[in-house]
Amino acid sequence: MKSLIVVHLLFSSLVFAGTARADAVDDLLVEYRGQGAGPFNASTGEAFWQRRFPSVDGVQRACTDCHTDDLKRSGRHAVTGKAIEPLAPSANAKRLSDRRQMEKWFKRNCKWTLGRECTPQEKGDLLFFLRNE
């Protein structure tokens, strides 16, 4: 009986946690669809993630420069060297759970890496890719 309760609690908390994370991502996806984007594709997101872009000052940049090729590992800020916690939700439960944080980092990092803001389509594809990591 006790183990059944434990299992039930565990299952509920997992579902709840998953729901909480899905809310922030889903909210943003709804917004992007409202802006004319979609359907979204995780493979497209992954390819985008790996791409090198010529940024504003001519420097070639990619998301992986700071976040590394393995999203489950910590990364490092390319200039300051400060540790960046893993981006994969599977390794870091805080990721993809706060809409304001996600929008802030999309804005800053797309501008720095691409030299422009990411389009709603690009952001949607990225979210599709990242949330499965």
Added chain:
Amino acid sequence: MKKTLITLFVATAVGITAAALVADDHDERNESHDREHHGDHDDDRGRGGNRGGGSSYPADAQYVLYKAECGGCHIAYPPSMLPASSWQDMMGALENHFGDNAELDAPTAEQIALFLERNAAGKGLGEYSERSWRATRDRRAPIRITQTDYFRGQHHEIPANMVSGNPDVGSFSRCDACHRSADEGDFDEHGVSIPGYGRWDD
């Protein structure tokens, strides 16, 4: 020519005040060149026991916001290390923040700007308010802390191979690479341990 004269003047001033620096805290031009062993342990009047940016405002909501938003890529530098004019210039150009993009939404940026202005050098709050302000010539400073008169005075003895030539440090901007309690606002010389070299002993 001007540079040589300034260097000569500074060297002479340092030589003359070296013996007197422990007792005399009033000489503005030379303040930045003394080691301030006594200075490292005292704090600005009225703040009893507080250090740097950490313990000075523990319950301040704006500080919490500042640390969260501005401590993500580097340490949350103590506001008292720069005058308000430098902070204003910096907050007005976040899209080009030392080559990076540090844009914030307007309400957040406003709160942080207020916090920085209130706790800037010369405002009487924070560990470095008085010393940094007194060392600032013409009351204007660059926006880069490591280029300020006070900072340069404090670090001029550190050889390049320990910082820029040190793969574990790289830049003076990475305070916490050597100042192991920088995150708590503690930059006391006795807490310094340079990666690969150890404690800094004068």
